[in-house]
Amino acid sequence: MPSAIEDPKPTGGFTVDSFDASTASADKIVRSIARNGGCFLRGLVDRKSLDTMVKEVKPYLEADVPWEGDFFPPETRRVNGLPSKSPSYTEKVLGHPLFVETSNQFLTTRTSTWIGDKEEHHVSLPQLNSTTVLAIGPGARAQSLHRDDSLHHTKLPKITADQYTMDRDTALGIFLAATETTVANGATRFIPGSHLDNSSEGPGDESKTVYAVMEPGDAFLMLASCFHGGSANTTDQTRMLFGSFMCRGYLRQEENQFLANPIEEVKKMPENIQRMIGYSVSSPYCGWVDLKDPIGLVRDVKVGYADL
Structure with a gap:
């Protein structure tokens, strides 16, 4: 359904597009994000499913309890390890076909290597990088603008939009509004096009930011190389947001999924989610256990010694 929310105005030559989640194609979403750094998916989750997620x-x-450092304001409350704590979110958002296909297009890595006189081709699919619920209470200050790909030590040169290639980014995020998200209550602000900038430079002028204003059930997708940050909550209401990132399959995950999600809970999950969490091999041979595919630890499937 079309959203009544007015899309952000163009800034610096970039426009943040909105798509109806019920009719959008992954290809259009990917082209929009590659050009602008992020886009909206309106109506991604229905009200009933959203209520279930919040209840979970x-x-x-x-x-x-309050954060003791500077990164999160003390008025913020958090939940991590969402695959085991919110099965509804995991199914409806992390497993949503649009998000899965968009992540695959941006973060799948394809390489080839030689073993003797035989050329081997390898495909490493994305994995879950982090999961968080953020409930930002009244009085919370604005968060400093930052890039979430810094944990992967990225060093990106400045390019133009038409020079963008799918090997540039290490992570893609999705932010789901669980409550109405406005400028006043702390909507995420980000700088469109900042994924094309030199990663050794700062965000610069705050006037370049736009706000991810959303209705409950809307989502905002953004490359981790974009400068962004939560805004100040100047209202008397709490803003709740579900946020997750996917990253390339051969990188270390920001959130340790193996400790965040008890293995007995993981065993109850569908295979695609188990593999997304990290119970899989990133081709050619990254992530094995006893030289075997780790899916055999959480599913009743036979895995033996074989070329991974």
């Missing part, structure tokens, strides 16, 4: 994470939010 509520006990964990209530048990959280």
Whole structure:
């Protein structure tokens, strides 16, 4: 359904596009993100499913305590390890075909190597990098603008939009609005086109930012190389956001999925989610256990010694 929310105005030659999640194609979404750094998916999750997600994470939010450092304001409460804590979110968002295909297009790595006189071709699919619920309470200050790909030590040169290639980025994020998200209550602000800038330079002028204003159930997709940050909550209401990143399959995950999600809970998950979490091999041979595909640890499948 078309959203009544007005799309952000163009800034610096970049326009943040909105797509109806029920009719959008992954190809259009990918082209938009490659050009601008991010886009909206309106109506990604229905109200009933969203209510279930909030119910699943509520006990964990209530048990959280204030952050003691500078990155999160003390008014923020968090939940991590969402695959085991919110099966609804995992199914409806992380497993949504549009998000899966968009992640695959940006983050799949294809290489070839030689073993003797035989050329081997390898495909490494994306994996889950991090999961978070953020409930930003009244009075929370604005978060500093930052790039989430810094944990992977990226060094990116400045390019133009028509020079963008799918081997540039290491991670892609999705932010789902669980409540109405406005400029006043702290909507994420980001700089369109900053994924094309030199990663050794700072964000510069805050006037280049646009705000990810959303209705409950809307989502915002963004490359991790974009400068972004939460804004100040100047209202008397709490803003709740579900956020996750996918990253390339051969990189270390930001959130340790193997400890964040108890293995007994992982065993109950569908195979595609188990593999997304990291119970899989990144071709050619990254992530094995006893030289075998780790899917055999969480599924009743036979895995033996073989070329991975």
